[in-house]
Amino acid sequence: MNSDQLETVLKDAEAAHRAACATPLALDLTRGKPAASQLDAANALDGILGGQFLDQDGNDTRNYGGPLGIPELRALGGAVLDAPAAQVMAGGNSSLTLMYQFVDAALRFGFGGQSPWGEGAKMLCPVPGYDRHFAIGEHLGIELIPIPMTEAGPDMDAAEAAVAADPAIKAIWCVPKYSNPTGVSVSETVTARLAALPKRAGPGFTVLWDNAYAVHDLTETPAPLPSLWAAAEREGTLDAMALFASTSKMSWAGGGVAFFASGPQTFAGFAKHLSFQMIGPDKVNQLRHARLFPTLDALKAHMAEHRALLAPKFDAVLKALDEGLGNTGLAHWTVPEGGYFVSVDLVPGTAKAVVELAAEAGVKLTPAGATHPYGQDPQDQTLRLAPSFPPLADVEAAMAVFVNCVRLAGARQRLKERR
Ligand SMILES: Cc1ncc(COP(=O)(O)O)c(C=O)c1O
Known part of the structure; x- marks a missing residue:
């Protein structure tokens, strides 16, 4: 003009x-909260159990135990995260909590024999990005390093150069599908480069793959998301992947179920870390979700x-x-x-x-x-x-x-x- x-x-x-x-x-x-009308769509959760509290293995969901979650929901989490159910845990209502607990534990303890990230740890933050991701790092004293977002996900040239130059960089955030806030989904190439990134980085480096919008399509024919799990399996880096999701924006944001997946060492290490904090998650709510979403198609x-x-x-x-x-x-x-x-x-x-x-x-x-x-x-x-x-x-x-x-x-x- x-x-x-x-x-x-x-x-x-x-x-x-x-x-x-x-x-x-x-x-x-x-804030990106679901509208009441969206929450209403899941109102069948209320009373759906009709007094039946046993999971598919016959365990009483009302009692303590089952720290990894009920098998039905681990399977659903696996379908959402594109990871094998055995490597998926179903937890409480917030994936953000799991992310915080994961980063905190990586920083202070490390997983599967890895040293803790420790003092001076840094993380890559694709911008524009999700404020609460950045807040986790900032709150835990991790230095935040911005890198650009491109139309295919995080700028991998920048990410690769950064981790190669500085072994204190211990993680990268990534919202792979319909990212917060750009709506960008990662390409096949970016996914492959993310899966290979730990090989260029210092020890303990982890890809924090927050698939919060895995099934939140605005079109009827969405493009499938490339599989990080398959790419990391090929690279031998599964233990350096931490995958997260939740039903917060599928059922009820205040009463959903969160998921975590990783390779065997890191999965076992994180599960052990959580075992000091709880005897088991809210399995009754998990069972309600299993009834509402018995299959990925139902979801x-x-x-x-x-x-x-x-x-x-x-x-x-x-x-x-x-x-x-x-x-x-x-x-x-x-x-x-x-x-x-x-x-x-x-x-x-x-x-x-x-x-x-x-x-x-x-x-x-x-x-x-x-x-x-x-x-x-x-x-x-x-x-x-x-x-x-x-x-x-x-x-x-x-x-x-x-x-x-x-x-x-x-x-x-x-x-x-x-x-
Ligand atoms: C990218 C992303 N991750 C996680 C969350 C929060 O997830 P949860 O409700 O499972 O803690 C949000 C909420 O806006 C989000 O945008």
């Missing part, structure tokens, strides 16, 4: 913003119900972006085929301003910087939109405000740069 066009955009956007602030909304596009049919609820919200976000910002050069965004987020790159230097402007008009956005380690986006340009939770009409209303704020802050910044 030339300066005259930018002046017009700015003037219109300022007027629209004044009007929006006069009758502020109270809307929230921050996929359930996720088709989620798709029907979610796809219109994503369509509304993309329509608003296209109509309000297409051809302006003031923003670029991802068009995810699944997951929970749309990532928007703004005119550098305007992300914080957009969050502030939107707040003035009553729309809460995820804080600028949340997609980067230490909450610092050096370009101040990336924002994450999470449209799953609000009703469709609210998503539409919030997006109208968002788009206007991007036009306002973007035009202002561009004009400032030209002066």
Whole structure:
């Protein structure tokens, strides 16, 4: 846009913003939570057991024991993670908890005879990425090293160069399918290079593969995710892989089941570490999930119900972006085929301003910087939109405000740069 066009955009956007602030909304596009309607789809969990508490091996799920989870759910976890059930554990409701416990144990104890990561450990954080991954590392005193995300997953040239140069780098985060927040899925090549990465890295290096959106497709014909397990088996690096998933965004986010898988040494080492913390997970809830999702096909049919609820919200976000910002050069965004987020790159230097402007008009956005380690986006340009939770009409209303704020802050910044 030339300066005259930018002046017009700015003037219109300022007027629209004044009007929006006069009758502020109270809307929230921050966290990727399932909507109540999605939670309702799993309401059969309530009472599904009908007084039958035995798992397929005849064990009473109400009692202590079974630290690796019930066999039915380990099998389901295996199907979700594309790993053999024998190498999968089914735990409590949060995969994030398992990730924290895994990283904490790797740092302090190590697994399968490996030395602990110890003081000075560092981890690679593809950006933009998931704030809570970064928070685990930061909280445990691990240095966070950003590397770029590409359209095929983490930038593997950067990852390989980094681990080869610095043996203190002990892990890389990766959300392989419909990543948080870009929606990117890893390619076959990136998967193969991730599986081989531990061979270039210092001892104890682990790929933290958080497959949180394994079955969260927004299209009817999703591309299959390459198998990390098969690739790592070929490379002989299974013990350097830590795979995570959960049913949080399949059934109930506050009452689901989390999964972990790894090679034999690391699996046994982590299970032993957990045995000091619990006698067994909530197997009753696992059995309820086994009844609701007896097969992967049943789970996929359930996720088709989620798709029907979610796809219109994503369509509304993309329509608003296209109509309000297409051809302006003031923003670029991802068009995810699944997951929970749309990532928007703004005119550098305007992300914080957009969050502030939107707040003035009553729309809460995820804080600028949340997609980067230490909450610092050096370009101040990336924002994450999470449209799953609000009703469709609210998503539409919030997006109208968002788009206007991007036009306002973007035009202002561009004009400032030209002066
Ligand atoms: C990439 C990713 N991993 C993990 C989680 C949280 O998973 P859980 O509910 O199993 O702890 C989220 C939630 O937004 C996520 O986006």
